[in-house]
Amino acid sequence: MSEVTYNRLRTTDPARWTTAALAWRRWAALAGALCGEFAPLVERLRAAWSGAAAEAAVTRLAAVRRRLVLFRLLCWRVDQVLSEFAAALSRARALLDRARAVSAPAEPALDQPDLAGALRVAADADASATARLAELSALPVAPAEPRRPDCTATPAQIRQWWDGLTPAERMWLLGDEPASVAGLDGVPAADRDLANRLLLAERRDYLLRTGVDVDKLRGLDRLAGRLESEGGPRAYLMGLDVGNDGRAVVAFGDPDRAANVLTHVPGMTADLADLDHELVRAERVAARATELGPAAATSAVAWLGYDAPDFLNEAWSARQAEEGAAGLRRFQEGLRAGHEGPAATQTVLGHSYGSLVVGKAATGALDADRVVFVGSPGVGVDSARELTVPADKVFASTSISDPIQYAAVSPGTVARHLLPGSPPTGPADELWFGHNPSDAEFGARVFDSQWNAGHLGYWDPGRPALDALARITLGGTP
Template identity: 30%
Template sequence: MVSVSDVRRWRQPTLDAAFQALGSRRDTLVGFDDELHGTKSPPGWSGPAAEAATKHHGELTERMRRLVAGISAVRRAVGEAADAVKAVQRALGDAEHMAGKHGFSIADDGKIFDVAHPRPTDETQIRERLFIRIELADRVEQVLRRANDIDADLAAVLERAALDRIDDGCGTSLNDASLAGQATGGLSTIGPPKGGSPDDNAGWWSSLSDAERAAMLKEHPDWLGNLDGLPAVVRDQANRAQLPVERAKLNEEVSRLEKEIHDIGQRMLRSSSERTDLSLAHQLAAARAKLAATQENVASLDAIDKTLSRGDRQLLVFDPSGARHKAAIASGNVDTAEHVTVFTPGLGTTVRGDMPAYDDHMNKLRDVAERASEREGKPTSVAAVTWIGYEAPQATLDELLNKNRSVMSDAAARSGAEKLTGFLNGVDASRTTDPHLTAIGHSYGSLTTGLALQKGTGVDDAVFFGSPGLGTSNLEDLKVRPGHSWVVEARGDPVAEFGTFGRDPDLLGAGLLSAKDVTLPDGRHLNASVGHASVEPKVGYLAPGTTSQYNMGLVSAGLHDLVQRDKPLGLGELFRQRARRGPY
């Protein structure tokens, strides 16, 4: 087994030199092709000597062909090994840089040691260091996984060449033999780790050479698009490649269902049996339901295309599985932005119906954050992600009655939280420098966000607005630094009052951000948000020009000192004040 110390000792220049030398030898041998053909028995020569000469020439030609094939196979293997070793050592170097930056060291056997002095005593810092240590261990694991694959592949080619088992093909020239040997000398490229964490995925991707990455994107975009931990630009490219494939598939299904519906209708017209009519009616209803669902997914693709057409967008999730398409689209560059905000919406959300509007509002929030930073003399870059990566509950009778889908249950939120946790961790894992990461959630999406944060993420700030609860009654469960959890509650928002899923969030000790009319010190006036909606024109939580939107923009930019704070005065708080005062 290859160890970290082995990877450190590997010398890519030696492989490069061998690659060049093997190429020179191959070219020299292939250059003898004309001479080899010229030594064939001359026409008209016959007899035992001629037969012996012909046999000897054939044996010599075959030996030359197999030698050239072997050299070509080994040359290709050595060349690809050189590129792969460069990538693996680069990945190990990144891990070692991260280790040194945070007070860790990587031993020769791959174990991670904490060498920080003094050791932190703050619980939050201890938890963060644990996450870093886990990330380092996962990255080193992928380095060794790839290193062992390279070692085994190269050894296999060398062994086949040594045993003269390289196929020289069925051509007639030495060049043909060279091409045949070269075709068999390629190294394999291992796929992503099965069930890997975002750190595993990031470590795997960083261990691939540029050529291997390009091949992976071309041949397996379906592997990469939803793989948390990969760079946003890679996920975007892979997911965009899937869109036309999915559209063609859906259009074919629409045509098939339309024909099926037509055929069933014709059979019903011809039927004279009441029992047959009933059976056909059931089939017709089922086919129409499937057609409607398929057409909705076609409309989801239209919504995604419309959003991406705005430019400066990254398609970070495209998941056509399940009942409804799921997607996440970023405004801005998640790979390079200093601040990344991830928004999770709630009840009734679909890609088809909501992605363009939510993206527009998140883009405006991004603009608020960047402009506020410029006014403070701290210009920065922000990326804002609309994450519809789960199937949010819908306000339909069948979902309301389904305990696994109902908005009155946390089942859908828990399922969504699993995916959101990976996505949030993946943002940090995909980068060598972590951004300031903010998670914001509205309504049922705030429950999904709260449950995700309890699993441990790299989130630096969390904002919950119109929240029915966070799935806990203890703010520390969110694993966010003290003073970096925020709640926004608009006047007349009943959902935000009663703490359906855990205690009312505004009683947990989070910072309370204002959603009221506010005039800023520079004279700008901000409007109040009213009710529960997130994107309702003028009064929604995310509506442009509202105090709520302004506050969330400031948090997204890390400008905590500028936020407009508030005290909750909704219906639930009035009841609590009345209870504290006692009866009249």
């Protein structure tokens, strides 16, 4: 590691590190394709050959496959490190450009705030990348203590167990027992990403074996495509379940190393088949927050960790929100437990029915510094004071063109707002699940959205709502 100076940063091209990260990601993909050939190869060998020599050959093939799995893990780890390093250098260059714009035509002074911040961001990133890459020299070894956390362990206890393992033991678990790690809240996001990526092909094969749900399979393939994408912030697959409608948790940027972390909770009809829409929304907030606040890293998580309602007859009930609230609380607790360095500003955003999930979670011990309700049908309470998050950290917005605000409790009110020939008389205060959080009397800090956002346009680029969400994520005001 060498000293970061103004001249070195000025001539640094973050794209070179992004290109290097992508090369390692492609090597992992190639090794994955080779791994996929081993199972049918072994089956054909056993069908045509038996005896001691055949068993020796199978054992040898298994050893080669394990080495390929280890190679994939190492490739993905380098990809993670270099991707985060490139992202940090891009933020440092943005700060440097600000400093140069203010000082032009002269070079900025070293004590100029943006320049000082740029050098600090670059130096911290350099030190972190150096330390993480140094850990890759350890060869996997089975844990000396075979015990695993039981189902009652808290995320903090799980993190304590994980930290008690050596880098070599962690790598062994990721390669040999990825399913035991992939869904553990408290295990660092980067490690869960490795485990879930290893399991991705297996889950696709499961869908094919159990009867193809074409839409779900396409959704899984789109998710896999985003994980390999060469554009945007690096994606971290923190959870994946292909049962029922499918669930997934995907972060953009490493939440364990970000100063600001947004958890995006989607609403009705969200499932694996159309997860890509939710990924775009979360990614846009992360990207815009990074543009507005490059001094600190921001990560956004698309959290589809609950069974969202498929139809209105399910969405009329709070049952699925109540079930999802428990999982959301644990996930947030896991984010806190897995974080490196100073605590992040954790924001939880609920959209549509997802706002009810967040509201239910926030009536208990939700580990969030801020909550945001967007396009809400009500959040299960009638006042921000009923939430455990301070009222001045509760934000809400509903576009005037969003039809959800007319879903009032009273059938007569619904008719008055929605029937043909009866133009809306204005937003209803009492919605299906309680007082409208975007009404001043609820007590949240209401921010403006563009009038034509409808129900899904809050994340449209270049519009007021997206900027407001980014500023809230950064810990500021809309």
